[in-house]
Structure formats: structure tokens, C-alpha cells
Amino acid sequence: MHTVESVRRSPHAHRVLTGDRPTGPLHLGHYFGTLQNRIRLQDAGVELFLVIADYQVLTDRDVADRPAEHAENLVLDYLAAGVDPQRATVFTHSSVPALNQLLLPFLSLVSVAELGRNPTVKDEIAHSRQSAVSGLMFTYPVHQAADILFCKADLVPVGQDQLPHLETTRTIARRFNDRYRTGLFPEPEALLSTAPLLPGTDGGKMSKSRGNAIALGATEDETARLIRGATTDADRHIGYDPRNRPGVAGLLQLAALCQDRDPHDVAAEIGSGGAARLKATVTEAVNEHLRPLRRRRAELATDRGHLRAVLAAGSERANAVANATLDEVRAAMGSL
Structure with a gap:
């Protein structure tokens, strides 16, 4: 069945993984490009996992700047836009160890040549501000696969440029299932964004780093x-x-x-x-x-404790899911 039609007919049968890097406040490009659609999916009954990808910030910089503050502000933007923490699981990479442990067995399922051919990684490396490419940048698609597969998400909202990353995830899921003779992981499908690319105030792509974005929280x-x-x-x-x-x-x-x-x-x-x-x-x-x-x-914003409580509850839920998945992975590999 066509993905969009399947979501419309059976929203409760689907689980979506999406998220943001905590590098600053969300802006109108995020709002019209992704946030609105997340709220629609949540309200339709799709199970939503939102990862605040604090570890992925390290792919293109040496130090993550104020990650805890940025993570709280992302939660603030999410809740203000309509994310309901009773229906959506909001968590950070760094708070879910089992998710990150999946990176090791997943890395064994892809070759260095395959990682090197990923066009999205090549583009990110070309635009990186670092003088040398880190191993984390190079293996970024595999870490993203761990994000998606730890919760067995079957749908991932992406733009056209992110399709190579998703194909890496599908490859890893398929190879794991084949190697260990299990049906543990779904091969997630893309939920392609239909939102138009919103230019910034200078006519270029709206971006926090370019100073051409209108933040949701701006006066x-x-x-x-x-x-x-x-x-x-x-x-x-x-x-x-x-x-x-x-x-x-x-x-x-x-x-x-x-x-x-x-x-x-x-x-x-x-x-x-x-x-x-x-x-x-x-x-x-x-x-x-x-x-x-x-x-x-x-x-x-007057109750930062509430924002931290939302993150704590979401991270507890994500840990339970990740621990169960890691146990299943170990059992499939015979390493329990």
C-alpha cells in the first residue's frame, strides 16, 4: 500500500522516528518543513519518537556548544508547536546508551567503500568546518540507522537529500535479518516531505548558521x-x-x-x-x-523544570525500548 495512504488508513500501525540537532532555536523553515507535519502525524495517531541528536552535533565540530541548554530549548519549541509528551517520546542521544551500542554490530554490516559513496556524507564533508573528517562524520549514516532501528520505526520523514541515509538504514536492517535469520527489523520507508523549501531573508536556504532565519521564539x-x-x-x-x-x-x-x-x-x-x-x-x-x-x-519558558521532566520521561521510555531491542539483537547474534 502507498505509504501516505497507509498512514491515513491505519495510523496506529506506524511508528515514526525523526528529530533535530540541538544547535540553536527552531525557525520558520523547521516549522513549515517538519514541525507541522509531526503534529499532524501525532494527532492522527501515529506513534512518534523525537530524538534530540546531541551526539550528532559532534560530527561537524570539535565541541558541542551548550548541548543541555539547546536540548531544553528544542523541547520548548516542540511543546509550543503542539507536540504532546503523553503521545510522543522526546529524548536525547546521550541519555540512551543501548541505542548507541547498536552502532557496533551495525558497522559490521556495511563496507568502508559503501560509506564513502554516500552522497549526503560527501556533501556534508565538503561543507564541514573541520580540517579533517572524523570517524563519527564518516559513520553518520550508521548512527542514524541506530536511531531509526532501535525503536523499529517503519516510517522516517525525510527530504530528497536524506534518501541515501535512509537507504543505508534499509540495507543494515535487511543484512541483519539475513545474517542472523531473523525478522527483527523492519525496512523503514521514506515519508517524503511535500513542504516547499522556505528561503531565508537573504534569499538563500533558511539556516540558523547563516543568520537569515526567523526563530519561532523571536519577538x-x-x-x-x-x-x-x-x-x-x-x-x-x-x-x-x-x-x-x-x-x-x-x-x-x-x-x-x-x-x-x-x-x-x-x-x-x-x-x-x-x-x-x-x-x-x-x-x-x-x-x-x-x-x-x-x-x-x-x-x-517560565518552568524549565517541566522541560527537563519531559526529557527525563521521554528518555526513560526510549531506554526501555532500546534495552529491549539490544537484548533481541544480542540474542539473535548469540551473545547473550
């Missing part, structure tokens, strides 16, 4: 300032043309997403109002859309 004044500084062009007539007018198109797309409209309709409404009216329209749309989320976020 309305900060949001207005960032949008005022966004890249546009000299043509006063506003039209939606992503190829030739990427800055203008990105702003129109953002307003359209916030208002659940077509960007062409937003452009037609602005007409010859120029960049000033465009930016005023986008600012109003973003602030209006995020106002309830930001209100919840401000309330949740």
Missing part, C-alpha cells in the same frame, strides 16, 4: 526587523517568480504559508505596492500566525 519586533532587512529587488510590481525574483518569491511564499493561501493571490493583492507593502504584509502574516505559539512558548 514581533525582531520579526519585523528581520523582514525589513530581507532581500527584494527594484521592481515595484510584486509578482511570484521564484526563478527570476527569489527574494520576493520567498517572502510571498512565507506570507502564503502563514495565511494558508496561494502566493500568486498574495502577490496580486499587493500589486504595485512595492517592497515596503510586501514586507508589511509578510510581517503581519508571520506575527499573526505565530502569536498563539509564542504565547504558549512564553508560558512554558
